[in-house]
Amino acid sequence: MLKVDRLSVHAGPVELVREVSFGIAPGERVGLIGESGSGKSLTALSLMGLLPEGVTATGTARLEGRDLVGVPERRLKDLRGRRVSMVFQEPMTALNPLMRVGAQVTEVMTLHGVPAARARERAVELLGRVRLPQPAQVARAYPHQLSGGQRQRVMLAIALANEPDLLICDEPTTALDVTVQKQMLELIAEVAPALLFITHDLAVVASVCDRVLVMYGGRVVESGPLREVFARPRHRYTEGLLAASRLTPRGTRLATIAGSVPPAGHFPGGCVFRNRCPHATPACESEPALTGDGHAFACWHPHG
Numbered sequence: 119m120l121k122v123d124r125l126s127v128h129a130g131p132v133e134l135v136r137e138v139s140f141g142i143a144p145g146e147r148v149g150l151i152g153e154s155g156s157g158k159s160l161t162a163l164s165l166m167g168l169l170p171e172g173v174t175a176t177g178t179a180r181l182e183g184r185d186l187v188g189v190p191e192r193r194l195k196d197l198r199g200r201r202v203s204m205v206f207q208e209p210m211t212a213l214n215p216l217m218r219v220g221a222q223v224t225e226v227m228t229l230h231g232v233p234a235a236r237a238r239e240r241a242v243e244l245l246g247r248v249r250l251p252q253p254a255q256v257a258r259a260y261p262h263q264l265s266g267g268q269r270q271r272v273m274l275a276i277a278l279a280n281e282p283d284l285l286i287c288d289e290p291t292t293a294l295d296v297t298v299q300k301q302m303l304e305l306i307a308e309v310a311p312a313l314l315f316i317t318h319d320l321a322v323v324a325s326v327c328d329r330v331l332v333m334y335g336g337r338v339v340e341s342g343p344l345r346e347v348f349a350r351p352r353h354r355y356t357e358g359l360l361a362a363s364r365l366t367p368r369g370t371r372l373a374t375i376a377g378s379v380p381p382a383g384h385f386p387g388g389c390v391f392r393n394r395c396p397h398a399t400p401a402c403e404s405e406p407a408l409t410g411d412g413h414a415f416a417c418w419h420p421h422g
């Protein structure tokens with residue numbers, strides 16, 4: 119459904135993203151990970167036609183047969199929000215502080231031709247869909263009257279308003295506390311029609327995504343099903359990411375996010391981190407394994 123082929127991004131002569139290719143099928147949830155500056159955001163912004171001034175994209179990206187790269191702004195305006203939409207890290211900068219949130223959700227629909235009365239009605243439905251309690255009341259609130267987590271739900275409602283084919287999230291939960299983050303991730307995973315999820319946090323990817331793309335220095339250096347990439351990283355950089363992530367020292371925490379803490383001693387496959395495990399016991403040298411639900415890794419002995 120989304121097919122990205124040899125997407126490159128330049129600022130003048132400097133190549134910032136180099137020949138990135140990947141696809142996302144309907145319903146699929148793909149994580150885009152990599153260190154700061156590796157090109158994740160520029161890749162996503164290329165798909166939205168929102169690259170900064172002086173930065174250009176080449177290559178192709180087609181969503182449901184429609185080109186996203188190299189098309190005039192007028193066409194992009196129509197696609198943005200309607201075919202592909204994005205949730206950013208900081209909702210306060212994306213929301214208009216002077217406008218009630220219901221009106222902001224309504225506006226993205228009227229801009230795409232939905233009659234005002236229908237859009238107002240649907241805005242309240244959408245605020246309910248992203249599980250904001252008392253959505254009619256929330257619709258009348260201004261952004262500063264809501265919590266960070268509630269504002270991020272409003273952003274998600276806005277992103278979903280025109281029923282896009284693809285949702286892109288760029289670190290949408292980084293600013294939220296852990297409990298709110300978990301609820302938000304579950305919601306995103308549930309409502310996204312197809313998802314490209316950018317993060318630094320491997321535990322977040324493990325709890326939301328089916329597949330993962332790893333970027334390094336502007337290229338995709340590794341990609342594949344989550345369990346394959348995490349269990350048998352092929353690129354040295356991915357190994358490093360895994361070793362440096364919360365997954366290694368705090369395997370239990372990851373398992374908790376995925377809702378599946380395997381009891382100690384009940385995990386016959388052993389530890390996925392093998393000799394990199396800080397609990398290095400003989401058990402850690404056995405074959406990698408996944409928890410029962412296939413989402414998370416864990417040692418068969420409890421991590422602290």
Ligand SMILES: Nc1ncnc2c1ncn2[C@@H]1O[C@H](COP(=O)(O)OP(=O)(O)OP(=O)(O)O)[C@@H](O)[C@H]1O
Binds near residue numbers: 134153156
């Ligand atoms: N407007 C710009 N002009 C020139 N270079 C830019 C511009 N925007 C980003 N870059 C550079 O492009 C590279 C990739 O940036 P990008 O924002 O995509 O990284 P990222 O992986 O999303 O990082 P982070 O995780 O910190 O958001 C970086 O080296 C960055 O400095």
